[in-house]
Amino acid sequence: MSSKITKYPPGPNYKMPGKLIRQFIREPIKTLSTISQKYGDISYFKLGPKQHVYLINNPDYIEKVLIYDHRNFKKGKRLQVAKSLLGEGLVTSEGDFHNRQRRLIQPIFHPRQIMSYANIMTDYAIRFRERWKDEDIVDISQEMMELTLGIICKSVLNYDVESEAKQVGKALTITRNYSRRLQSPIGHVLDKIPILPASKGAHKAKEELDSLVYGLISDRRRQQEESDNKSYDDLLSRLLQAQDSNLAGPASPDTAQSSSANGKMSDKQVRDEVMTIFIAGHETTANALTWTFYLLSQYPDVEEKLHDEIDSILGSINRNNGHAITKIPTADDISQLQYTEKVLRESMRLYPPVWTMGRYVENDYQVGEYTIPAGSSILMSQYVMHHDPRYYEQPEQFNPDRWTVEFKTQLPRFSYFPFGGGIRGCIGEPFAWMEGILIIATIAQKWKMRLVPDQRIKLDPAITLRPKYGMKMKLIRRK
16 A cells, blocks of 8 residues: 555444444445445445455546556456456456457457347247246246356357256356355355365366366367368357467466467467356346346336337237237347337346446556555446436436437446446447347247246345346236
8 A cells, every 4th residue: 555645535434343344245235325325426445454445436437447547457356256267268367468368359249240149049039938838937037047048158159058058057156156255255265175065066066167168169179170160150169260460478477378379269268268258148148137027027117118119010929819920039120129228228227237346456546636545446336326316317217218319428428337348348248238139029029027926126246236036927928
């Protein structure tokens, strides 16, 4: 920390050590929301004797951190937790290596390329809507996890995971939950005790996932060699074919063994990127869809307006004794599904899949009238900003109609940022938007859902924002 006298912003200060930590661990969203409402655009608090935290609640300040001054920040201590599973993927890598990998992978996520995955998205959504039965009760959270898992596996790996979906999903859940445990003050100590059941189970789950991904990499390399490097359209093949003249040689001590001599990505690099895309593209979209269907069940007027749009563009399923002419949504329909897009956008405002993000300050940094010392942590919460009444009238209301062209034009850039922003913004954002809109349209074409009476709704703000007790819904076939 700086030896200079530091002028701190206002913030909570408890005489009892650990009180704020306990509050933050128990209810992090409520804690951050309360602090931001009470102390304004920038506030300061300590989580333990050495962790100095600055909560930034101003879109202009957030833009400076993420866009203009991003070189002064790293992702912080939580990065090591994610690296235990993701390795040196785009989410976790830093500096020059991250920049090279992003340049290498960016063309794979060009919107025109992503359009080719639309049929996969709708095909899998149709599988799910056709297997459901009228008045079935399902956990829509688990259903959406399984659906998006199938889509990301097929598009990223050209691999139909349907027969292994539950096993793979279980392994992902175990590793995700254990990653959350590692964020506790003694998490890394627990991780070094392999005989503990949680540690043993997490390491076994990670080995299963690694075995799956490395096996697919090996199979795909062999297929390419046997077919004289025939071009495949899935992301795994494109990663294996991708080359960067600046990639050869190590970029950092962490990646010294990750680059092959000829400049191609090594199996380790491909594994890390596939695992990152695999997990990031699976859970975040599933959560966004879960909260969307929950909100539609609570706002029947919005649901009716959504159905009207879908029926007018795609046709309806059960009209005229089931003989109506209908069409499966395609990428070409997305531009017409404008209200569907607003529904998803408003859902991610209320329940952003990634609810907070942090940065570690490399050098003293000026924010407003305050200097944040090197070694401090900055928090920026999508959830807090998305519920700020300065930017959203009646912020707790689900109102897709607020997203007019004029409203979006006037809205400060970082008052809405479900996918982050800047050099570290989500590379799969176009993929996620298309997937979300197509799945909502495909499922809502045939089904509406109602929350079961005994379903408890509570936020579970782990790495992503999940419903803590799942989301059991009764399926109602549209008449």
